[in-house]
Amino acid sequence: MSQYIINGGTPLNGEVFIRGAKNASYKQIIASMLTDEPVELINIPQISDVRITASIASHLGAKINEIGEHGITIQTQNITSSEIPSGTGEKSRTSFIFTGPLLARVGQITFPSPGGDKLGKRPLDRLFACLKQMNVEIVPNENSYILKTTGLIGTDYTFPKPSHTVTEVVLMTAVMANGETIIRNAAIEPEIDDLIELLNLMGSKIKRDKKNPSIIYISGVTKLHGTTHQIISDRNEAVTFACAALSTRGSVSILRINPHTISTFLKIIEKMGAKINWGKDEVLISWVKPLMATSIETEPEPGFMTDWQAVFSLVLTQAVGVSSVIERVYPNRFQHIKL
Numbered sequence: 001m002s003q004y005i006i007n008g009g010t011p012l013n014g015e016v017f018i019r020g021a022k023n024a025s026y027k028q029i030i031a032s033m034l035t036d037e038p039v040e041l042i043n044i045p046q047i048s049d050v051r052i053t054a055s056i057a058s059h060l061g062a063k064i065n066e067i068g069e070h071g072i073t074i075q076t077q078n079i080t081s082s083e084i085p086s087g088t089g090e091k092s093r094t095s096f097i098f099t100g101p102l103l104a105r106v107g108q109i110t111f112p113s114p115g116g117d118k119l120g121k122r123p124l125d126r127l128f129a130c131l132k133q134m135n136v137e138i139v140p141n142e143n144s145y146i147l148k149t150t151g152l153i154g155t156d157y158t159f160p161k162p163s164h165t166v167t168e169v170v171l172m173t174a175v176m177a178n179g180e181t182i183i184r185n186a187a188i189e190p191e192i193d194d195l196i197e198l199l200n201l202m203g204s205k206i207k208r209d210k211k212n213p214s215i216i217y218i219s220g221v222t223k224l225h226g227t228t229h230q231i232i233s234d235r236n237e238a239v240t241f242a243c244a245a246l247s248t249r250g251s252v253s254i255l256r257i258n259p260h261t262i263s264t265f266l267k268i269i270e271k272m273g274a275k276i277n278w279g280k281d282e283v284l285i286s287w288v289k290p291l292m293a294t295s296i297e298t299e300p301e302p303g304f305m306t307d308w309q310a311v312f313s314l315v316l317t318q319a320v321g322v323s324s325v326i327e328r329v330y331p332n333r334f335q336h337i338k339l
Helices: 022-034 048-060 095-106 125-133 165-174 188-201 235-247 259-272 306-316
Strands: 013-017 039-042 065-067 071-075 108-112 134-141 144-149 155-159 178-186 207-208 216-219 228-229 251-255 273-278 280-286 295-297 324-326
Touching: 013 144, 022 039, 022 048, 022 071, 022 165, 022 188, 048 065, 048 095, 048 251, 095 108, 095 125, 095 144, 095 165, 095 324, 125 134, 125 155, 125 165, 165 178, 165 216, 165 228, 188 207, 235 280, 235 306, 259 273, 259 280, 259 306, 295 306, 306 324
Parallel strands: 013 251, 039 228, 155 178, 295 324
Antiparallel strands: 039 071, 065 071, 108 144, 134 144, 178 216, 207 216, 251 280, 273 280
C-alpha cells in the first residue's frame, strides 16, 4: 500500500496553473461523437475519468489522437457498437452520458448501471422521464439498460430539481432531435455553458433564456460538424489550492482561472478575512490575519458547491469561533470527517 508522509507546519506559498475541468472534459469527449468530423479539444486534464471515457469512446468507434500533453482530436466516422462495455462502464458514471450521441446517430444504446463515487444515490429517473417524452423506449435489465428510438423528437420538460449531468445528457440528445426542445429548471453551472459553447461551435442551436438562465432552448439540426474548443479551467482544483494556502496561513496565485466561476467561494473567504486580488484570468488569495468562523450550506449553482465542502471544512478547522456546514446535495459527503 502506498503512503504519503507530510511534514507540516509551513505556510504554502506560490503560484499554480489550473488544468481543464474534469466535469467538462470527459463529457465534451462524448459530445464530440455527435459528428463524424474531427473535433479538437484543448486543455484536457490527464485524469482517470478522461482515460475511461476515451477508452469507451474508442470501443464505440471513435479514433482519438493526442496533441501534445493537453490536447486531443476525436473523430467518429462510424459508430461501430452501441453497447458500453460492462467492465469499463461499471467503473464510472460516464457510461450513460453516451446516450445522446448514440441515440442521435444509431438510435440505440445499452449501458451498465452507472458506477462512480459513493456520495449518494444518483437516480436516472429524471433523465428517463425526459427521454420518454423524446420518443425513447427504455428497457431495464438486471444490470443494464437498453434505450431505443425510432427518431428523437423535441419536447418541453421541467426537471423536478436541477442536475448538471442530466441537463448535459438531455442537451446532447436534443441537438439533433426533430423540432425544438425546452429544458426548464436546468442546471446553470459554468461547465454546462462550456458544453453549450462546444455544441454551438459544432453547429447546434442552443441558447439560455436571457431573463431566466435555467430555461434552455434547443432547436434540432440534422447534422453537426467538427471544430476546435478550449475547455474551461477546473473550479474544484482552484478552490482546493486556495484552501491549502489558507489552511496553512499562506498565499497562492491561481493562474488560468476565471475568478467569476468561483465567486461564491471567494466572497465567503473574503468575509472570513482572507485578502483577494481579482484579475481577468487569475486570482491571488492570501492569509493576512486569523480567519473568522462562518456557516455554509451546499447548494446547486450559484450556491456553494458540494464539491468544495470537504476541502473547505479543513479551512474552517483553522478559523476563530464555531463554524457550521450543512450538506444539502449529497448526504454521504461527510466521509472525510471520520478520518
